[in-house]
Amino acid sequence: MTEKNTSAPVHVRTRFAPSPTGFIHLGNIRSALYPWAFARATGGDFILRIEDTDLERSTQAAVDVILEGMSWLGMDPDEGPFYQMQRMDRYKEVLAQLQAAGHVYPCYTSMAELDALREAQMAAKEKPRYNGTWRPEPGKILPPVPAGVPPVLRFKNPQGGVVAWDDKVKGRIEIRNDELDDLVIARPDGTPTYNFCVVVDDIDMAITHVIRGDDHVNNTPRQINIFQALDKVPPIYAHLPTVLNEQGEKMSKRNGAKPVTQYRDEGYLPEAMVNYLARLGWSHGDDEIFSREQFLEWFNLDHLGRSAAQFDEAKLRWVNAQHLKAMDDEALAALVAPQLEKRGMAAADIADGRLPRICALFKDRCDTTVALADWAVVFYGDTVQAVQEERDKHVTPAAGPALAALAEALQEGAWDKAFIAAAIKQVLAAQGLKMPQLAMPVRVLVAGTAHTPSVDALLELMGREKVIARLKNR
Known part of the structure; x- marks a missing residue:
């Protein structure tokens, strides 16, 4: 030729x-x-x-x-x-x-x-x-x-x-x-x-x-x-x-491949998908995480790989988590809001200004926007479904008096983290308890799990009315 x-x-x-x-x-x-x-x-x-x-x-x-x-x-x-x-x-x-x-x-x-x-x-x-x-x-x-x-x-x-x-x-x-x-x-x-x-x-x-x-x-x-x-x-x-797929076969519908749009629905970010896909056959040194702009600045045909690349969903989730953590909270909230609406949350409630702060609090714990919506939904729903095993472990009769005392202490005062932290400290001293003995049941009742970010930040974002109602609903 x-x-x-x-x-x-x-x-x-x-x-x-x-x-x-x-x-x-x-x-x-x-x-x-x-x-x-x-x-x-x-x-x-x-x-x-x-x-x-x-x-x-x-x-x-x-x-x-x-x-x-x-x-x-x-x-x-x-x-x-x-x-x-x-x-x-x-x-x-x-x-x-x-x-x-x-x-x-x-x-x-x-x-x-x-x-x-x-x-x-x-x-x-x-x-x-x-x-x-x-x-x-x-x-x-x-x-x-x-x-x-x-x-x-x-x-x-x-x-x-x-x-x-x-x-x-x-x-x-x-x-x-x-x-x-x-x-x-x-x-x-x-x-x-x-x-x-x-x-x-x-x-x-x-x-x-x-x-x-x-x-x-x-x-x-x-x-x-x-x-x-x-x-x-x-x-x-x-x-x-x-x-190749994770089994080493050619990626295809017959071999279990998913439509690209399904990754969108599962909470992956387009920037993360571009990052991950770019590395399936091309490299820029050892750079693993990069922006779209960096990719386009670096890309040429000289660094395309000659060997078949193998898809790894765990690696994709990790890449997505890195992009999610780095993402602007307002932009992240705009992606989470439609998922909350799909779950029956009212658009007017979601627009109350808390969602970007909720995203900021939980995004380090999440690898998809769906996982982030799982956290956010507890702030907007009327009730929370606790993990039964954690409820049995932490929400015990012995914790009852301290929980009742905290609900009472939170009734009056400026609703901010400083006020909440002071109320918790007061109850701990009065009841002779250590922080985990109160914080764990509070987390389970308010958020459904004992594994959450700091209690004062959690409660402040949840709002006084919901917090007190959930502490009483034992």
Whole structure:
């Protein structure tokens, strides 16, 4: 293939081209993250293309999840989405050009004949491939055209020589043309096939860099030959290693992968997801936690990994926890509020100004916004359900007098941490108790668990009325 001239500056144009035949999972979205990041890092353009030619399996619901997931992660395209089914006239126009130039020919070999050929080749331990029966050559006599049989159109793959490219991940790759048979590029009904449509799209959209999964490596030599038949220079390729699930299998819906949007619903932050996904195949030294801005400042194609990356949900939760702790409390409250409303909390109550302070108090203990909402909900509900084991352990008859005394001591006075701390100290002295003997049952009654931040901060945020009611409700 002709190498690109890298001396002149290139305006980078990348693309993500998913097929909407199932939900988009983290392995898919990782393949979108790098072309998006490369375009952003270089001041280029990122194009979204929906490859929806598989009419039986493509669904609008799958398209919606792709758009929703990318929007949530802040990976908005500069152009698109473009839909291949809306470009059929253009494909047929280019197909006609190739046919007129002698790069395409009709093939009347039936499916039954192809199956028999494949079986014979496999029995002879040969690589299954089309044998070129209908390929026109000088002096060759073709079989009689069968009546009433619509042909497929095949691309005349060059014979002899190699197809070669310098892959930005895998290095130099060379494939002998003799290993490639003549690709079907249009079906009997005239519908063009994947490898052909991709090339036309990449030409029309002026794609400079194709960054995609390495399951496409086998398509690349075929696509390069089509580029060259159209007298166009192929883009630069970077084929990313597979993302494996926690069992070491290729991440897929069949192997238990979740839709990207499910992580949103489970309380993960988009910034944390971008951080985690970026490290699934790329690195910047030993940096584990970084912002979106740092990622885009650092990203290039030279530090893409060559080995398959393995998804680790525990690591993802840890990364999410780090971002959650560093997040502005007001912004965090804006994410927690809708989750509280889903749990039946009134929007007016949530808007009382406490939620950012609640987030500040509990975010160091949480790894998702759902976990944070689990804490926040006890501040807004009318009742709290204590962990029974902790209730039995701490809310004992012996603690009753001290709890009653604290409820009484909290009735009057300025409701702040200093007042609450003083009331607790007073009760401890009067009852002859140590702090845990009072603090533990107070936590269980007020928040449902003995494991909370400082008692005075907890009670101050809970509010006098709720605190006293819960201390009395033993």
